[in-house]
Amino acid sequence: MLEKTLVAVLPFIVVLTIGAVFVGRYLARVFQGQHTFLTPIVGGVERGLLRIFGVRQDEEQTWKQYAVSLLLFNALGLCFLFILQLLQQWLPGNPQHLGAVRLDTAFNAAVSFMTNTNWQSYSGETTMSYLTQMLGMTVQNFLSAATGISVAIALVRGFVRRSTNSIGCFWVDLTRALVYVLLPMALVLSLVLVSQGTVQTLRPTVALTTLEGQAQRIAVGPAASQVAIKHVGTNGGGFFNANAAHPFESPNPFTDLLLVFSLLLIPAALPFTFGEMLGDRKQGTALFLAMLIMFSIGLGISLHYELAGNPALAQAGVAGGVNMEGKEQRFGPIMSTLFAQSTTVTSTGAVDSMHDSFTPIPGLIMVFNMTVGEVIFGGVGVGLVGMLLYVVLTLFIVGLMIGRTPEYLGKKLEPREMLMAVVGLLGPPIAMLLMAGLAFSIPSAVASAANTGSHGMTEIIYACASAAGNNGSAFAGLNANTPFYNVGLALLMLVGRFATILPGLAIAGSVAAKKRVQSGVTFSTTSTLFVFMLIFVVTIVGGLTYFSPLVLGPLLEFLKLR
């Protein structure tokens, strides 16, 4: 079994690393306005769009202007998606004649897709019309991902530039992220998916009679175009309720592998983009390695415990106690665990198996991945931003140890940067713990959990961690389609998203204004020691903040099951 696992996982990691290096360099060229292999095809589209938008290619904004543009743009997206769901019954593209979405559900879904979370308290095929899925969900999948990439690029620019108050232009970054990166990747991926069996049609549900004479109704729809971008953009919201476990989203192991790869690709590439734009590749490699090491350790632990199976099932007479509950036969435990690890570290939230039915320790690792703030690769863009906030914190701690003002990439890190990093790193956990505490104190909110005892507790913790980390996956036994969870989790998603983005932009603005200093005595941020220091800080902050719920939830269940 160990051999089989290594044969499946190691080549995947190698290919991912190679892909990330190349895509990382490509992204650097795109956002520095250099020529790429796609420029002859889409360069004209970029120029045309910017002209219509009334934006010059060399336009610059301060961090505050950048933030205002971003917030206005995101607020529009939120309102548009909210209203679209309420009006869908009167609009075309609704062959199932679905009614208006409930108010609290619609608010939750609008926030969820705007913040790149894609938490879904609704079931796709029975709630959202084809038009809502395309014009609402698919649009926000693109725009929230492009927003995330833009923020990351702006922050990188802040470190690259010196003595300036500008960090680039949001509209230019947004346009480039869409035209050069997200649209081409999603287009290719969606067509490959269709060739394997992912549906892409505007026809209504298929009604048929089976060989045994039973009636069956099969939901179809324009799924492939949405599935592709929900992975490339680490969004994760499924077209169908079962997400990528649905055979019409991921029909075979090849598509499954492709979907895992595509959700990791951009987040894994961005550290390399960072190094490339700095002109110091080692800096990017160090961040990538810290992410990869944490990813691999978590994956290893999860695989070890998931493949050991469920003792309760073994006792009942299941061969080997293999935990196939909530898993698809074509994927099996190894691929399902790889998918679960990848989707929770990257804040994607797509699933190819039901996380609620995993054994306790993998469940614990999934919650951990989300509670460290989605920085192990993380969501497109915001993952790198979150990791850089951790870098600031790490260097501050190191600075205390050696008694010097910390520096990163020749920029002095002063109280202002430190304050912003702490807001970004502690804002979401505090909000998350408050929300979880509130849920536990309201009987009806506790009753929403389908499972009882420690596992029921994990369901609620998971939901709050998923919302605050902008992940969107769920221990789906929790019925979160109640006004309390819809509104509470929506607010949590807003905190999780903007408590990362705004401090990130603020730091970008303040470091861009600084001179580059060469003090000579600095702590190397490309050394092995730094990589492990960073991992240590991430683990301590993520681990200790949530220590007690993790013990009472998954760990206790693990001990009881043995």
Next chain:
Amino acid sequence: MKELKRALIVFGILVVITGIIYPLTVTGIAQLTMSHRANGSLVTVNGHVVGSELIGQQWTSPKYFHGRPSANNYDASSSGGSNLGPSSADLEKSVAERIAKVRSENGLAADATVPADLVTASASGLDPDISPESALLQVQRVAAARGLVPSAVENLVTVNTRKPFLGIWGQSRVNVLELNIALDKLSETP
């Protein structure tokens, strides 16, 4: 105010590109070049659509191979799993009942272990596949119900087994609908 106007223009145009042009382009290309796949890989027998190659169905007759348990009774208009946790008493109870049923239907010993996929609910509730072990375990029953030689039915299972991708990723599996259609054909040929 100027910035809000600009945000409105950008948003409006990007909605058209990503929400209309993009999905309709994919739909157009998919329908023109691979409409069978794009429309749900539907399977036809004697001119009637009897299912989708990718979507599992409920099978109850002893003369057909049975698929995996489904948390939504194979309702393909509403997918999903059981979401029961590993320590759930409900899970333990349903699995024990399914194991007893599999043993009695297929004439297995009272202490015979059963492949996991045949007694646990899938993630989608629509899993079209079972493991080759789960299929082989049903060969005797199916052959007896149809008056066929077991080796012929077993051969059918082997022929219909799909391997993991490149032999590495995913699991070996048998598509239940395809297997049952092949089985009907085998019974028809004298």
